[in-house]
Every structure is written in structure tokens, then in C-alpha cells.
Amino acid sequence: MKQIYLDYNASTPVAPEVVEEMKPFLTDFYGNPSALHWAGSPVKEKLMFARKQVANLLSCSPEEVIFTSGGSEANNLALKGYFFKNQHKGRHIITSKIEHPAILNPLKFLERLGAEITMVDVDQYGMVSPEDIENSIREDTILITIMHSNNEVGTIQPIDEIEKIARKYDIAFHTDASQSAGKVPLEVDQMNVDMLTIAGHKLYAPKGIGALYLRKGIKVEPLIHGAGHEFGLRAGTENTLLAVGLGKACELAQEYVYDTKLEELTNYFWEQLRDAFGSGVVLNGHEKRRLPNTLNVSFINRVGQDILAAIPLLAASTGSACHSGKVELSPVLREMGVPEHIGMGAIRFSLGRYTAKEDIDQVVTWLKDQI
Known part of the structure; x- marks a missing residue:
């Protein structure tokens, strides 16, 4: 049986098409994408194409896609990075009580650095009330972070209503869409979110790769400092192997959403x-x-x-x-x-x-x- x-x-599981797409990057494409010679240039092209594939799934521009090591790092970059860069505007952040630990624990860390966190309740379905979000807003609120869908019960949050509230008060809005990517449409131009997280191993790509959508004009402080990789937001030679895998997975996902x-x-x-x-x-x-x-x-x-x-x-x-x-x-x-x-x-x-x-x-x- x-x-x-x-x-x-x-x-x-990693999709067979993703595995096939990645294989050449274990053998033929070994150059550093930052190198300008014959071994580096084609790798850079493949990396740029993978970024475009992710952007196509999210309906954003490739320059708004930051590759990370997964959903947790993307969430940390969004939350910590935004707080570090914008705390002069305020230190209050709103979230929900049923967020993933990859949201709740970074926020607990930020509390130690002076952030003030409000966690709103959910109803019997695991749904956040937009009214509770709006009632929690203060003059010093700088960020709202609400998951797109809950990983345990699958409830999809009223992101469109929360987004309108965030726009009304000129507050940045982040959503962890790790569970939603590849299952339902995530078109950020319509969702009008400022930051959005995806994780590769939730949509048939390998573990160890993810991405943060970062709307143009939204400023965050890098968590990893060094050279200017990932538009200066994540130092370190890019993991082209896994980025190509995520790109192919995002391309395939468009057929399933x-x-x-x-x-x-x-x-x-x-x-x-x-x-x-x-x-x-x-x-x-x-x-x-x-x-x-x-x-x-x-x-x-x-x-x-x-x-x-x-x-x-x-x-x-x-x-x-x-x-x-x-x-x-x-x-x-x-x-x-x-x-x-x-x-x-x-x-x-x-x-x-x-x-x-x-x-x-x-x-x-x-x-x-x-x-």
C-alpha cells in the first residue's frame, strides 16, 4: 500500500520541471553573476530571467523582487528593515494574533528595540476585522502586517479592505503570502500592498529560496551588509541555482492559480x-x-x-x-x-x-x- x-x-515536492531547469546550474553555469566575462554573463542573464518569472506571477516589475533564503528571511527583511529605516516616523506596528512565528518573533525582537506592537483578534473563522485594524491605528503607526492566508485553517484575510485602510492613513502594508502563492492569484498591482512575502518550498520550488516584493519607493534597511547584490538590499553572491528553481516554479504556478x-x-x-x-x-x-x-x-x-x-x-x-x-x-x-x-x-x-x-x-x- x-x-x-x-x-x-x-x-x-519539487516539481520535475523545476528540477530539470536547475540541473545545468550544478554543472554548466557555475560563474559568478557579477563577473563580466564569458562564465559570468550567461549566469547573470539566467538570474535576471528568474527574477522576471517571479515578477510575472506577482504582476510587478523585476526590480521590485528581492531574492531571499525563504519566507522567514523575507518577513524579517520586511519587518525589521522597514522599522530600522522608518522608526523616526513612528514605532507602532499592527498585526494579528494568528500570524506565523516568522512574523510574531521578529516583532517580539523589535519590541526589545522600542517598537510597540498591537495584535488584533480574529473571529471564529480565523478572520481579521478591518474595523479592528482601523481602530488600532495611532499617530505613530508606521506598518501593518497581516498574513494573506492562514497556514493552519486556510482562511484568506480581507487584504483588499485592509489595504484601503492603510492607504487612507498613509501606512505601509506588508502581507505574508507564503501559503497563498501558487494557489490563488497574487497580483500586487491590484492588491496595492507595499511588501509581500513568498516562499519557494510552498509552491514546488526547493527549500532555501524565497522572495520579498518591495514596492518602488518603499525604503528598508538591509539585514545583510556587504556588496551591492539584490539592489543593495541583500549582500552575498546570488544563489542562482535556487533562484532559477523559484523562477520556474512561479512560471508553472500561473497555470494553476x-x-x-x-x-x-x-x-x-x-x-x-x-x-x-x-x-x-x-x-x-x-x-x-x-x-x-x-x-x-x-x-x-x-x-x-x-x-x-x-x-x-x-x-x-x-x-x-x-x-x-x-x-x-x-x-x-x-x-x-x-x-x-x-x-x-x-x-x-x-x-x-x-x-x-x-x-x-x-x-x-x-x-x-x-x-
């Missing part, structure tokens, strides 16, 4: 679970406004980790933490107000490009045997 992978939100097949398969999965378990299974997150591949469900009065442990051929996640033998409720579900007897039974199933209907049927069969 085969293993089944339903943890695409944690990390995607408007495809409904994955959403249909996710909805089919939810229908099968409701047929099998009735009122014993509930959906966590928004029923409609969520990522097309994400299904976070709770099996009432059960422990999600115990269920997964009993199905070793299934890869999925819970979001809960286990310390000293005691399982703790996911912080995201806790902030959503999910009762413990429901939240402890949560499992996040995240589907992907290579998930088949037969996989879903097999997983439902396994779950019936355990619950």
Missing part, C-alpha cells in the same frame, strides 16, 4: 468526511473564503495526533504541540475560540498538484478504521 502525502502546506480542480477535490474530501462521520467532524476556518487546497477538520472528542499516529502511511499535520506527553491546543484554534474538546481533534489536510481522487478515498477509509 502506498504512502499518501497531504501536507502540502508544510512543504511541496485559476484551475478549479484542486478546490473541487478538496470539496469532495470534505463531503466524504461528512458522509462518513456526520456531526462527529467539523470544519475549522471559513467555509468559502479559504485556500482551495486546505481542509482543517476536527474529530470531536478525539486527539488529532493519536489519529495520525495510527495511520503511518498518511502524512498530514495537526498544528497542536506535544510537551511532556501532554497535547496542547493549536494557538490559532485557541485564538479562534475553538473549544478544547473540538480543537484537540484537529487535523490539517492540505492537498496538492499530485493528489489524486483515489488518495482521498483511501484516506477516508483509513480514518473510518480508526475513528
Whole structure:
């Protein structure tokens, strides 16, 4: 019996097309892209093309794409970089209580340097209220950072409404779109955000590569100082191998962001679970406004980790933490107000490009045997 992978939100496989695109950069294209000779020039061209591929996915100019080592570094560059460069304007930053640690922990660090952080609540669906954002704005607010979609429950935030609030008060707006890239459209010219984060290993590129969209005119302080790589914002010889991989992945993603097949398969999965378990299974997150591949469900009065442990051929996640033998409720579900007897039974199933209907049927069969 085969293993089944339903943890695409944690990390995607590297697409075969991406692997093929990267292979020459392990053998033939070894020059430094900053070098002006025959070995460096073609590498620079490939790097520029990869940057254009990322820009095409985001509907921005290539000069607004900064390659990073992943989503965490991109978030750190956005938050720390903007604070360091603009703290003379104010020190207040607004975020939500369910952000990824790659947002919350940099903000905790900035608090030690004098930043003041307001974390707004979310509703029972994991949705931020734009009104709460606006009510939190102060004269010294310089930045709003709200994730595009939640990594655990898949709820997509009202970015368009928050953006209008940010523009109204002339406040910079950053969104961590690591989970959204390649799943839903991310056209920054329409979203009108100032900074946006993507992570390669969430959209079929390798781990260790990501990018920050930085709108022209937005100033940030580099985190890594040295030579003038990445438009002077990230020193160090560029990792062309991984940048080419991310570029190809972004090119492929344009074929999938408007495809409904994955959403249909996710909805089919939810229908099968409701047929099998009735009122014993509930959906966590928004029923409609969520990522097309994400299904976070709770099996009432059960422990999600115990269920997964009993199905070793299934890869999925819970979001809960286990310390000293005691399982703790996911912080995201806790902030959503999910009762413990429901939240402890949560499992996040995240589907992907290579998930088949037969996989879903097999997983439902396994779950019936355990619950």
C-alpha cells in the first residue's frame, strides 16, 4: 500500500520541471553573476530571467523582487528593515494574533528595540476585522502586517479592505503570502500592498529560496551588509541555482492559480468526511473564503495526533504541540475560540498538484478504521 502525502502546506515536492531547469546550474553555469566575462554573463542573464518569472506571477516589475533564503528571511527583511529605516516616523506596528512565528518573533525582537506592537483578534473563522485594524491605528503607526492566508485553517484575510485602510492613513502594508502563492492569484498591482512575502518550498520550488516584493519607493534597511547584490538590499553572491528553481516554479504556478480542480477535490474530501462521520467532524476556518487546497477538520472528542499516529502511511499535520506527553491546543484554534474538546481533534489536510481522487478515498477509509 502506498504512502499518501497531504501536507502540502508544510512543504511541496519539487516539481520535475523545476528540477530539470536547475540541473545545468550544478554543472554548466557555475560563474559568478557579477563577473563580466564569458562564465559570468550567461549566469547573470539566467538570474535576471528568474527574477522576471517571479515578477510575472506577482504582476510587478523585476526590480521590485528581492531574492531571499525563504519566507522567514523575507518577513524579517520586511519587518525589521522597514522599522530600522522608518522608526523616526513612528514605532507602532499592527498585526494579528494568528500570524506565523516568522512574523510574531521578529516583532517580539523589535519590541526589545522600542517598537510597540498591537495584535488584533480574529473571529471564529480565523478572520481579521478591518474595523479592528482601523481602530488600532495611532499617530505613530508606521506598518501593518497581516498574513494573506492562514497556514493552519486556510482562511484568506480581507487584504483588499485592509489595504484601503492603510492607504487612507498613509501606512505601509506588508502581507505574508507564503501559503497563498501558487494557489490563488497574487497580483500586487491590484492588491496595492507595499511588501509581500513568498516562499519557494510552498509552491514546488526547493527549500532555501524565497522572495520579498518591495514596492518602488518603499525604503528598508538591509539585514545583510556587504556588496551591492539584490539592489543593495541583500549582500552575498546570488544563489542562482535556487533562484532559477523559484523562477520556474512561479512560471508553472500561473497555470494553476485559476484551475478549479484542486478546490473541487478538496470539496469532495470534505463531503466524504461528512458522509462518513456526520456531526462527529467539523470544519475549522471559513467555509468559502479559504485556500482551495486546505481542509482543517476536527474529530470531536478525539486527539488529532493519536489519529495520525495510527495511520503511518498518511502524512498530514495537526498544528497542536506535544510537551511532556501532554497535547496542547493549536494557538490559532485557541485564538479562534475553538473549544478544547473540538480543537484537540484537529487535523490539517492540505492537498496538492499530485493528489489524486483515489488518495482521498483511501484516506477516508483509513480514518473510518480508526475513528
